[in-house]
Amino acid sequence: MSSDQTLLERRYRVLGRNAPLFYERPVHLVKGQGVWLTDADGREYLDVYNNVPHVGHCHPHVVEAIARQAATLNIHTRYLHETVVAYAERLTATFAPGLDSVALTCSGTEANELALRMARYRSGGEGIIVSDFSYHGNSETLAAVTTCFPVPEPFPRFARKVAIPDPWRDRQGRSDEELADQFAAQVEAAVRSLEADGIKVAALLIDTLFANEGLPAPLLGYVAKAAAIVRAAGGLFICDEVQAGFGRTGMMWGHQATGVTPDIVTLGKPMGNGHPIAGVVAPTDLIDSFGLAATYFNTFGGNPVSAAAGMAVLDVLENEQLLENANSVGDYVQQGLDRLADKHAIVGNVRGRGLFFGLELVHDDAGRSPATKETKRVMNLMRENGVLISRIGRHDNILKMRPPMVFARTHADHLLAVLDDALGAL
Ligand SMILES: Cc1ncc(COP(=O)(O)O)c(C=O)c1O
Known part of the structure; x- marks a missing residue:
C-alpha cells in the first residue's frame, strides 16, 4: 500500500x-x-x-502578522484590544454608510446563524427565504434550509425556496426586466405562502453571486426586486458574502454589482487567509439592540490574532x-x-x-x-x-x-x- x-x-x-x-x-x-x-x-x-x-498561500505578510500577534497576546474577546477595534473600523469603512458595525465570529456558519437571529429579532418574523440550490452553513437551522445537497433535517415549515434566474437557460426571448419580474414573482409567492401559514417573513438569505447555484450571469434588477418584496413584507435582506466578498468579483463586495445595499452582510472564508475569522456587518443600532437582548458573545470570534490576520489581508489587497x-x-x-x-x-x-x-x-x-x-x-x-x-x-x-x-x-x-x-x- x-x-x-x-x-x-x-x-x-x-x-x-x-x-x-x-x-x-x-x-x-x-x-x-x-x-x-x-x-x-x-x-x-x-x-x-x-x-x-x-x-495567496502562506502570504508572508499575513504569516508574519499572525506570528507576531500570537507571540505577543492572544485572549478571548472580552477585553479591550487596539487591533480588534482598528480592524473593525477599517473593515466597516469598506461598506456603504449604514453598514457600520460588525460582530466577529469564527465561521461563515456562525455568521449566517447570527444574521438570522438578528433578522428575526428586528422583524419579529420567523420566515426564511433561500434559493432552491444553496448552502449557507452547517448549524441546525442552516442545515435544515440547505437545498443543494441532501440533509437529514426536514425542510422547515418556516422556510421557502425560490429558483434563481439563469439567463443562459431561462431567457427564451424575454427581456431582463421580464425575466427578473418572472423570478421575483416566486419571492412574492414565498412571502404569501409563509403568511398563509401564519408566518411573517424575517429574511431573504442569498449569495448574490449564486456561486453554489452555478454562477449564472447576473440578471440586472432581480436582486433589487427580490429584496424590495421581502422588505415590503417587513423582512430583511441578508447578503451572504462568504464566497463573493473581499474583492473576488473585482469589486470589494459582490452585492455592489446589484445596486442594492443589504440590511445585513455575512463574511467568512477569505477573511483571514485561512485563519478562522468571519463576521456579520449590520447597522450599529441593530447590533446594539440585538446585543442588549441576546448578550451575544463569541469566545474566539475576532480575537487579537484573528484581527491581525484580517488586517493583514486588507493590507495585501490594497498594497498589491x-x-x-x-x-x-x-x-x-x-x-x-x-x-x-x-x-x-x-x-x-x-x-x-x-x-x-x-x-x-x-x-x-x-x-x-x-x-x-x-x-x-x-x-x-x-x-x-x-x-x-x-x-x-x-x-x-x-x-x-x-x-x-x-x-x-x-x-x-x-x-x-x-x-x-x-x-x-x-
Ligand atoms: C455561500 C456560503 N455561505 C456560508 C458557508 C459556510 O461557511 P463555513 O464553512 O465557514 O461555516 C459556505 C461554505 O461553503 C458558503 O459557501
Missing part, C-alpha cells in the same frame, strides 16, 4: 468514510506558496480552486492592488475561456466575474443536457495534469475556477493550456 493509501485508511478510521475529500484520487498536500501547492511526492499543482488562501488584478486577469482568463468555448463543442456557456469562472459543459442536443460525467472527467484529468479546479451547479456540470487573488497572466496561460488538453481528451 502506498503511503497516501495508508494515510487515507487512517483518515477513514478516525474521521469517518464520509468526511468529504476532493477527487477520485485525493491530493495529499504538504506545502503552499502563492498560487502553488506541493504534494507529499514533491509534485506542484496550480491552485485554481481555493478562495480561502485569498491573497488585488481588486485591479481580479479585473484585469479576470478579463484575460475570460477571453481565453471564450476561445476554448469556440474550439470545444461541449462548452455550452462561459460565465465569470472577476477571478471566479464557470464553464458549463453540455451535450449537443436541443435541451443542452448537462454533460455531468464529462465535467467530472475534466476535473480529474486536470488534477492528474497538475491543475486543481472543481465543479458546481444543479447537475455538477459547471467547472468551477476560483484561484487565489494573486493569480497572474502566466498562471492563466498555464490553466488555459491544461484545460484545452483536458477538453480535447474527452
Whole structure:
C-alpha cells in the first residue's frame, strides 16, 4: 500500500468514510506558496480552486502578522484590544454608510446563524427565504434550509425556496426586466405562502453571486426586486458574502454589482487567509439592540490574532492592488475561456466575474443536457495534469475556477493550456 493509501485508511478510521475529500484520487498536500501547492511526492499543482488562501498561500505578510500577534497576546474577546477595534473600523469603512458595525465570529456558519437571529429579532418574523440550490452553513437551522445537497433535517415549515434566474437557460426571448419580474414573482409567492401559514417573513438569505447555484450571469434588477418584496413584507435582506466578498468579483463586495445595499452582510472564508475569522456587518443600532437582548458573545470570534490576520489581508489587497488584478486577469482568463468555448463543442456557456469562472459543459442536443460525467472527467484529468479546479451547479456540470487573488497572466496561460488538453481528451 502506498503511503497516501495508508494515510487515507487512517483518515477513514478516525474521521469517518464520509468526511468529504476532493477527487477520485485525493491530493495529499504538504506545502503552499502563492498560487502553488506541493504534494507529499514533491509534485506542484496550480491552485485554481481555493478562495480561502485569498491573497495567496502562506502570504508572508499575513504569516508574519499572525506570528507576531500570537507571540505577543492572544485572549478571548472580552477585553479591550487596539487591533480588534482598528480592524473593525477599517473593515466597516469598506461598506456603504449604514453598514457600520460588525460582530466577529469564527465561521461563515456562525455568521449566517447570527444574521438570522438578528433578522428575526428586528422583524419579529420567523420566515426564511433561500434559493432552491444553496448552502449557507452547517448549524441546525442552516442545515435544515440547505437545498443543494441532501440533509437529514426536514425542510422547515418556516422556510421557502425560490429558483434563481439563469439567463443562459431561462431567457427564451424575454427581456431582463421580464425575466427578473418572472423570478421575483416566486419571492412574492414565498412571502404569501409563509403568511398563509401564519408566518411573517424575517429574511431573504442569498449569495448574490449564486456561486453554489452555478454562477449564472447576473440578471440586472432581480436582486433589487427580490429584496424590495421581502422588505415590503417587513423582512430583511441578508447578503451572504462568504464566497463573493473581499474583492473576488473585482469589486470589494459582490452585492455592489446589484445596486442594492443589504440590511445585513455575512463574511467568512477569505477573511483571514485561512485563519478562522468571519463576521456579520449590520447597522450599529441593530447590533446594539440585538446585543442588549441576546448578550451575544463569541469566545474566539475576532480575537487579537484573528484581527491581525484580517488586517493583514486588507493590507495585501490594497498594497498589491488585488481588486485591479481580479479585473484585469479576470478579463484575460475570460477571453481565453471564450476561445476554448469556440474550439470545444461541449462548452455550452462561459460565465465569470472577476477571478471566479464557470464553464458549463453540455451535450449537443436541443435541451443542452448537462454533460455531468464529462465535467467530472475534466476535473480529474486536470488534477492528474497538475491543475486543481472543481465543479458546481444543479447537475455538477459547471467547472468551477476560483484561484487565489494573486493569480497572474502566466498562471492563466498555464490553466488555459491544461484545460484545452483536458477538453480535447474527452
Ligand atoms: C455561500 C456560503 N455561505 C456560508 C458557508 C459556510 O461557511 P463555513 O464553512 O465557514 O461555516 C459556505 C461554505 O461553503 C458558503 O459557501
